[in-house]
Amino acid sequence: MPSAPRPSELRYGIRPTMKDVAAHAGVGLKTVSRVVNREPGVTPETEHRVQASIEALGFRRNDSARVLRKGRTASIGLVLEDLADPFYGPLNRAVEEVARTHGALLINGSSAEDPERERELALALCARRVDGLVVIPAGDDHRYLEPEIRAGMATVFVDRPAGRIDADVVLSDSFGGARAGVAHLIAHGHRRIGFIGDHPHIHTAAERLRGYRAAMAEAALPVAEAWTAPGSTAPGRVAAAAEAMLDDAAEPVTALFAGNNRVTVTLVRVLAARTRPVALVGFDDFELADLLRPAVTVVAQDAAALGRVAAERLFDRLAGARPAAERIVLPTTLVPRGSGEIPPAG
Amino acid sequence: MPSAPRPSELRYGIRPTMKDVAAHAGVGLKTVSRVVNREPGVTPETEHRVQASIEALGFRRNDSARVLRKGRTASIGLVLEDLADPFYGPLNRAVEEVARTHGALLINGSSAEDPERERELALALCARRVDGLVVIPAGDDHRYLEPEIRAGMATVFVDRPAGRIDADVVLSDSFGGARAGVAHLIAHGHRRIGFIGDHPHIHTAAERLRGYRAAMAEAALPVAEAWTAPGSTAPGRVAAAAEAMLDDAAEPVTALFAGNNRVTVTLVRVLAARTRPVALVGFDDFELADLLRPAVTVVAQDAAALGRVAAERLFDRLAGARPAAERIVLPTTLVPRGSGEIPPAG
DNA sequence: AGAGGGTTCGACAACGTTGTCAGAGCCGGA
DNA sequence: TCCGGCTCTGACAACGTTGTCGAACCCTCT
Incomplete structure (x- = not known):
């Protein structure tokens, strides 16, 4: 039975799922999925009913489940040295802007110039299955990333070269x-x-x-x-x-x-x-x-250019480009x- | 049949799962899970065998699946105005440090002072099921977050007050x-x-x-x-x-x-x-x-203090504290x- | 020898979503 | 009337992990 949005149906501490929305709208689970993802093949009448239920229940898709199913997270990771350092603000922002044009979110973390922390962070991001990784190296041995890269993690290093590993690097001259x-x-x-x-x-x-x-x-x-x-x-x-x-x-x-x-x-x-x-x-x-x-x-x-070029390189790879690892040097x-x-x- | 790590077992573009590791080590799926999560009840001998298989295959746990199952992401979101602005670097960093002490990652995004973009970002973070949200408001109407907060999303606003919504705010005087x-x-x-x-x-x-x-x-x-x-x-x-x-x-x-x-x-x-x-x-x-x-x-x-206080407030709420929404004003x-x-x- | 308790382990379901596929209903044409 | 081909819809499996629960085993004590 469909119904108009009524705030009282929003319940505290409960996350409605597509199943709940489907039950509320009196349709099948997959139909809700189609509406949420704007897939074709839903009559305007049905779509409207589902939309109403979505709003009534305060439904929001759970991207964790989506990621699990689809294999892509639409997010990239950035490991940098220190967010508070004014040099990295613009770099970070540039990476974010490029990510945004590709519909991706940015997840970042500071290594605080500590190689061990860099490693932890980079691997944590890999575990989250970010689609790609931009790293400003703190350490000088990045072999720990080899299994990840081999498994398909696109990786670009910025500002300093990668250590003991073959990967894209974007540097100032x-x-x-x-x-x-x-x-x-x-x-x-x-x-x-x-x-x-x-x-x-x-x-x-x-x-x-x-x-x-x-x-x-x-x-x-x-x-x-x-x-x-x-x-x-x-x-x-x-x-x-x-x-x-x-x-x-x-x-x-x-x-x-x-x-x-x-x-x-x-x-x-x-x-x-x-x-x-x-x-x-x-x-x-x-x-x-x-x-x-x-x-x-x-x-x-040009810190912003470093970030931009690195991020673009990353998304080229994500789009399927497979050039050999390269060292890109930007002028000063x-x-x-x-x-x-x-x-x-x- | 267990085996010593051999690089040749790492295959390109393939992510091994716990199931693969289990098969490789000749144990059950759950045992691998136990080893990965350092749960008790595994003999040193078995644990060692599983560890070897993990390394041989280059396994890394898929956190998306973990999140789906556990309901918590161990990450918090930060929506700010512009990462490139030097005022926000230290704030960002302070939030990150607090998150780190709680074992959480930080996901952030810049709203570029655009209320619509702030909204998109905040809701995208909610869809990722971050555990909590720190927002530096760009807009002055945050009612769009009401369903999220009602569903349990801990939210703290910093630097500027939230608009038309009852939530924690941390401000400078x-x-x-x-x-x-x-x-x-x-x-x-x-x-x-x-x-x-x-x-x-x-x-x-x-x-x-x-x-x-x-x-x-x-x-x-x-x-x-x-x-x-x-x-x-x-x-x-x-x-x-x-x-x-x-x-x-x-x-x-x-x-x-x-x-x-x-x-x-x-x-x-x-x-x-x-x-x-x-x-x-x-x-x-x-x-x-x-x-x-x-x-x-x-x-x-004190930008860092703003971030620190806001993040601490957030984690207090995540730990179960349910005080009334408060306005915290820091001295200048x-x-x-x-x-x-x-x-x-x- | 048998009972009882503890330890180690694995089968199975569940998390919330999306891809596959098949069924239902409708239309037009033979 | 029946068939072929659309459009719309939903049942079901799968993604990779963790929680539950019970089975198998070993040890100790009676």
Whole structure:
């Protein structure tokens, strides 16, 4: 017996199923399924009756059951390092937008830079049977994903390369960007340039250091041992390293290149406390860099583009494309704003 | 017949099930389930054999089926406005951390400030049967969630109140924060203070405007019509509004209060281009505010705390707590840095 | 030797949905 | 009148897991 929606039929703590709706509307289970999924072959009269029952009971399809039956979840997973890091917000958002155009939801989690947690998260997402996985690696061994990939899990790595496994990777051009940034300092007359970056076991950090060395070598400039300080990005460590380079009695550096935006911000603070101007170029742009005095010259990478390209690659694979695993490198842009154009002092 | 793990048994594009593992290990289906879930009642010998088969076949439990059977998904949904906005990164992360301590995953989506999209997202999450929902409202009518809540979906709103529905809400003290910020300007000698904020139909924006008026009233200061400019936060609109207040021939303002951090940043740019110093206090802190010259005085809200409190409330409800819907208001903090302590010019 | 209790294990149903297939009803044409 | 071919509908199995329950076995005690 069909009936008009009456709130009283909504019951607390009970999830009506298609079976309930079918009974309420006086039709078969499958007919409800057809209406819910807008499948053809239902008379307008029947459809209307079913719709009324759906609203009366407050029915909502249980996607878990649907997923179980269909095998596809219409969702993709994103494992990233830290959602609170402003670099990953736009990346996350870009992945989400691409997913949205494909009708998929995004499930994400932060690894907090912990390889074990990255692994747990990625495998949890696999257990949920997301259709695909975008991973910003924290660890450097991703063989744990091999069974998943083999079983058909499309996977794309972003921002850092995958470790010991053959998979798509989307990266910024760390080497080229750092080389261009350092060359920019050299072009403005600097000869003694310091490099402060992240731990060298992080691939991007190592690449940026390599870019620094390449630029120096191309200008035939020697690099003193004391001028490179890869390591933790903790403000204390970074500040101490900078002070040491700047105050070196014999060969003080006149310019600094920062390996990522956290280092850059720390260096801005250090330099603000000093009288003699020091040139600074940072890898990775950040908000308000243009409002600081001097405004900060940076090598900008396009976080949104990283996310977009990675997600598109993922959906290409989900659509059936089977190209060989590829390394896609996106260009960086040098943005001169002032701090990188300060001439050497003394 | 049990066997040692041999990679060749991993087959492409095939997901082994517990049944496959059971056959491979020569045990019953349920025994595999027991091993996977670490349930007691399996001899070490059997367990070992099953583990070997699991690894040999690359088995991973299908959580969709598990969810279907158990009724709980161990995941919560978060609908927010824009992941790329730096304000929401820490909030998101805080929710995730709380979820993690409860063994739950976070599924999130951006509404892009579009009520219709918020609705779609929230309902999609309900269809996935997330255990609970944290919503940063974009719209102001959430009656669409009533059937879900009635059916047992725990729901907490953050940052802005829910519309036309009775539910938990966690908010920053917009009124009190704005009042304190404006009072701070008054305490530094200002009498003509401008307010530039977001559209007043946004609850927080209206509250902040109310706080501004309260502070002015408490100091017995009149508020000229031209001194309040609620509306779009588009930089052009904000800049024009600021210029108009500052250049008013009769009653130019000597200080500005910004209703949110986007407005603040725009005002910093506007003021940087002017010669006469103008005092500025912004609602909501932002990175590097302390490095600008002058450093920007703000009324800080704790985005992470908003997320944490909301998520904890959610899990309390999931654990069975059934308190009446409540409005939880978190305090704000005035952070004097320089821009808010500039005395009135002229 | 038999009873009693504990441990280990597997057959089976159920979760809510969708795909398959066949039945019922109707129409038009021979 | 009967048949073929539509359209609309529902019964049923299946997806992969977990909860229930009872069977089989081993040990101990009388």
